Structure formats: C-alpha cells, structure tokens
Amino acid sequence: MPVKKKRKSSGSDDAGLRKCKITSFCRPATPGRLINSEDHFSSKKCLSWFYEYAGPDEVVGPEGMEKFCEDIGVEPENIVMLVLAWKLEAPNMGFFTKEEWLKGMTSLQCDCNERLQEKLDYLRSQLNDAAVFKNIYRYAFDFARDKDQRSLDMDTAKSMLALLLGRTWPLFPVFHQFLEQSRYKVMNKDQWYNILEFSRTVQADLSNYDEDGAWPVMLDEFVEWHKVRSAL
C-alpha cells in the first residue's frame, strides 16, 4: 500500500531530518545566528536563490523542486512541504512561480536554504493550531486537485488524507479500508471538507454520530459499513 509506505517514510524522514539538523546545523549555529541577527532579509538574495532552482520559464518545476527539497533536507512527500506550499499560496502541486516564491519567502523572511531550514520547525508547528490546520487541510484539496477536474481522484485523496490525518485520526486506517472497497472513484470538495469535521467531532466508537445530520452520504455509508463490520 503506497500510503503506508509514505507514512512510514515521512515518519522516519522526520527523525532523520531532526538528526540531520543536529549534525549539520549545530556547528554553524553561531554564525547562523549572527547572519540572522545582523543581515536583514534581502529580496535580491531571495531572487537569486529562486533562480538556483527555477528553469528558464521562471518557475520551479518538478526537477527544481526535487533539488530544492534535497538541499533543505526534506523529502518531497513530507507534510512540511505542503505547509510551505500553503505559505507560498501555490495553487499547483510541484510548482512554485516567481511571484509566489518572492511573496511567500518574504513573509517568512527567508532568502537562503539555511534560513528556511530554521523555519521548518515553525512551519511544522503551524499544523498544531486547529484553525490553521483547517485552512491547510482545505487548501490541500485544491492544491492536489487536477486543475481540469472538480474533484480529487481517489488515489490522490487517499494519499493526501494519509498525510494530513494519518497520524491524528484513530479511525483513519478503517476509513482508508472503506475507501479501498467503495465504488467511489473521486472525492469532491464537500466530502473532503467534511472528513476533517468528522475526524474532529465524531468519537472513535462512532457513538455520537448523528445519522440524521448533514454528513455527506459517503460518511453515512462509512459509518454503516463500519458498524456492520464490527458487529460481525
């Protein structure tokens, strides 16, 4: 299962990242601090930083992105990349345009890889704020969506859900199984939005689920399916 792998890798990646930070960052920490405190953010530097990765069309494309990730020591599938994309307000997965880059990095006050690396923890911490997380979650739908489709195809939806809710929602493995066996081919925005609500408000034993509520039919079916299964 791709998702499982992804989850595992992002978990181990996190650990690796932290280690990496310690090894490669502890030493230049003092000079880093110095740079930070003395030199202010330079948009010129930021622009040239952008061109390190952007192609001739002034866009960071898939290849540039890969290199960028490598340079800041983060795997592309890591959730922090999603948070970064959200900060940059990038509409398309795997692409950063010049405007997005300059605007977003300015707001983060980053003009080089090192400064960004320092910000990664801050970006990660954003996920713990419920309101911000909701925004990121909602942003993820449009971000991951194929732009000529209204809905998310199911495989992408499953991976994105694993990324966003895999660690926090106890019912996620069950829900994932439900999606595996269901005949849904795509997930629409309404369903996507409501899954977050569901994961936040409905208890793991489904005891407070209101069947007459406004939950999308997909979730009604999930609850039904799960109840039948656990009754067996």
Added chain:
Amino acid sequence: MERCWQDHCRQTIMIRSIFLFLDRTYVLQNSLLPSICDFCGHSYRDTGLELFRTHIISDRAVQTRTVDGILEQIERERNGEAIDRSLLRNLLSMLSDLQVYKDSFEQKFLMDTNRLYAAEGQRLMQEREVPEYLHHVARRLEEENDRVITYLDQSTQKPLITTVEKQLLGEHLTAILQKGLDSLLDENRVTELALLYQLFSKVKGGLSVLLQHWKEYIKNFGGTIVGSPEKDKDMVQELLDFKDKIDHIIQTCFQKNESFLNAMKESFENFVNKRPNKPAELIAKYVDSKLRAGNKEATDEELERILDKIMIIFRFIHGKDVFEAFYKKDLAKRLLVGKSASVDAEKSMLSKLKHECGAAFTSKLEGMFKDMELSKDVMIQFKQYMQNQSDPGNIELTVNILTMGYWPSYTPMEVHLPSEMVKLQEVFKTFYLGKHSGRKLQWQPTLGHAVLKAEFKEGKKELQVSLFQTLVLLMFNEGEEFTMQEIRSATGIEDGELRRTLQSLACGKARVLNKIPRGKDVEDGDRFCFNADFKHKLFRIKINQIQMKETVEEQVSTTERVFQDRQYQIDAAIVRVMKMRKTLSHTLLVSELYNQLKFPVKPGDLKKRIESLIDRDYMERDKESPNQYHYVA
C-alpha cells in the same frame, strides 16, 4: 335437606306473603283514604313493617336463609331451570320495602354474580369459538335485563349489568379480539361483527381496543395483498374487493363510526405505500384495462362506479407520479390505436384526476386529447388537399400530430419505408409545414398501423397490422421466401422488434407467414414464406397488436423515467427553498422538502441531491458549521 328447606321456605314465604299482602292492603288503603286516615295508615304500615323487620328479618338466621334461598333460586334460573318468578318478585319487593334490600341482598347478589360470571367467562373463553361466545354473552345480558324487569329492584340494573359486562367481556377484550376478530372479518360474518361492536361499545375501553385490532387487521390483510409480487396481477381487484368489504362492515356493523372510518383510511394509506411504486403502477394498468375497448363486462354506469372506487384507492397512494407515467403511456396507446372504450369514460376519469390532484397533474393528459381532436381537423383538411393534388396515390394516410412533451417519449427508430409511403409522408409534410411553418415533424414508425388487402387461396382478406408487420408483409409482394437477415436488412427494423414482429405473423394465432423450420421462437437462420393456404372465418383479421402489450423494457424505462423526474423535482425544490431562505440548517431544509415533495423519498436520497447541488455550486456549506447551508446566487 333440600326438601326440608323447600318446605320451610314455602311456609316462611306464605307467612311473609300474608304479611306482605296485609302490608300492601294498608298501603292501598292509605292511598285511597289519604285525607282521613293519613296519619293512622302511616303509623299502621310503619308499625307493621317495623314489627316485621325486628321480629323476623332482623333475626340473622332467617335473613341469611331468605337471602341464600333467593340467591339459590336465581342461580338455578341462570343454570336454565324454571323457577317461581313471582315468588322471587314478592320476596324481593318485600326486602326493598323493609329497606334491607341493599344491605342484605344486593351486595351478596352482586358478589355472587361476579363470581359466577368470572368463572363462566374463563371457562367459555377456553371452550367456545368466539362467535358462539358472543352470542352467549348477548343472551346472558338479555337474561339479566329480563331479571331486573321481572323481579329485581330497578336500582340493581346498573351495577348488575356492569358486573356481567365486566366479567364476560371486559376481562377478555384482547383475548376475544385476538382469537376471533380476524376470522370474523375473514369470513365476513356481519351479524357477529355487529354484535361484537354492540357489546364492545358497552364496555369501557372496549371500542378503543377494537379500533386497535381493526387497524392491525386492515394493515396485515392489506399488506399481504400488496406485498406479494406473484399476485400483482390481481392486486388492484383484490384491493377494491377488500375495500368494499371493509366499507360494508363499517356501514352495517360499526354504525358508520367515524373513528373506525378514519382508522380504515389511515391503515389503507399505510399498507398501500408499504411497497413503493408498484401499487401505483398496477392501479394505472387496472384503469387501462377498464377503459380499453372490448371490455364488455361493464355498462357505462358500472364503469363510472368502478372508476370512482379506484379513485378512492388512488387517493391513498403517495407517489402519484408513478401512476401518471403509466397512465399516460397507456392512454397514449388507447388513443393512438383507437382502442379507447368510450371518450366519455376517458373524460370522466380525467376530470376525476383533475379534481383529485389539480390541473397541473392533468394538463399533459388533456393536451393529448386536444392533440387527437386537432389531428382530426388536420386530416379533414388534408383529405381536401389531396383531392386537389394531381397524383392522389392509392394509399390512404391518417396522421396524428402529437405535441412532444404531452406524450410519453418514444425512441425514434429508423426503418426503410416503401417509396410510396415515403412519398406520401413528403406530401403530408409539405402540406402541414405549409400551414404551420417553423414546426418540426418527426415520424414515429413504432406507433404506425395499417390495413392491408391480401389474396389467399380461400379469398380476399383484410389484415389489420402494425407498421412493422406491414413492412414485413409487403416484402412478400416481391418474392416467395426470405431469410430473417434479408428481412432485417430490407426493412431496417431493430432486431428484437423484428423477432417479435415475425413471431406474431408466423407463430401467432393468425399465421399469414410460414416459418421454416417450424417452432415457437424466431432464430437467426430461419426462413419465411407466404402462407397462401391461410384460412380464417373473418374477412378483416386483426393480427395480434403487439404494441398493445407492454414489454418489460417499457415498464423498466417508464419507472426509470419517473425516478429521473423525481431527482429533478428534488433539485428544483431544494433550490427553490434555498433561494427563498438563503441560509438554512440541514434539518429545516429536509423538513421543508418533505412538505413540498409529493412522493416518498428517503433522507439519504435527499442528501445525495443536496451534495450534488453543493458540488455544482448552487449552494454551499457554512465554513464553520457543516449543518448549515447557504444559497449561492
């Protein structure tokens, strides 16, 4: 012992009778001479009574004996023996004159009665069938009433009857109903039912229990009529019969009790809608069978009455759109094939429907009738037009112009028509479009029918056939024998349709074609040739009008269309509500929808439509509370 008591009793009674007689005479005298001896008489009588009371009745033994004696006599009578009633009357009136009736007799008597009937009720409920039991109860009540009239004091009537009713009925209400009501109703035993109602209405709470069981019975019985698919063919007839029977019972047995009537309606509505859609469909078909020509069993008045009855059943149906769809389809057939029994009956049915469901429900059906009338006018004009044409041709053409939208939608089918027909179609097209420019004419070969002249060895015949049958038969003007493939490519008729057509011509009752090899079904390689030896006693022969019969696909597609329409209606209703309210919670929206929609819907279906509208940006969920919707302009 018994005789001794009898003797003693007689003696005591004698003495008492004398006293009583004396007493009576005094009383009589008193009333005769009130002015003179008023005071004396009173004192006389009072003294007499006083004396008697203190000396005889107040003697405990005597009193008990007397009362016991009376009670025994009564019990004997209850057991069917004959007793001296006047004796009892005298004794009892004496007791009441002595003002000891209530204390010494009545209490005991009622207790006795209570005990006796409690036992009897228990026993007979076990032993006897319900109808028998009911008659028994009725007889018992009558007896007790008689007893009151002949020798008991009037004041005893109420407690006595209450006791009997309580012991014989009140205790056994549910048992009686559970044991007997169903079979009484099944067997339509009007007298017993009337009795049952009458008896139950006397007991407190009796009618409400009866009402409950009545409802249950109707629901169960109706449920079995509606719920068994294998009996679909007779469902409507059975429903009508059942309704008649129930009506009759309410009329004759239940004294037209309003609450029973309402319970009946409620129960009918309940069970008819237990199985969705099918009853509506079958009612439509039933009406069709009644309105179709060749239905000789009914006169106009009878037909009218049947239609009225059907309307009553129809009233209970929730999903009337299913009825409309099937009714429309059948009406179209009746009108187009000229199979309607009578225009008056059709119109009357239409006005009934209009009355029941409003003008919107029938506007399309009325449009169909209008089309038929307009077509008649058009055809008269067309005939005149043809007479002025240089090349009149030898085929007569009748066209019905159907307004799209009024009629059921027919899938257009391309077939190869003979050139004469095509030419005629062109002529008509020029004629019609010349009168009404800007209209689009589309021919529906599935609905066409024709009369063909054919010459057999036996003589000339006229064949009344469908257009498809015509096309096939006309081929045999050109040749002797064709394979199925040849016929298919020549006529262009769709495969399934062609097989049915060939089957009707070569395997039906009137076989104008011979199939080689013989057999019931049409196979791919079969060949067909003209049957010159065809014989029939009639001159004009109608060859099984296949299009009169409904195919399974037709039934499925009609049902599907209804469901499709319902989805649109749900969508429209949601948008309408949301447009008006702008913001609405899920529960309120759903309840509003249930008010507006006239057919049964599951909440899940509503949700699906809501989600679909959210997906199409007609509305959106509130960002913070998912139970709230906003209208998106």
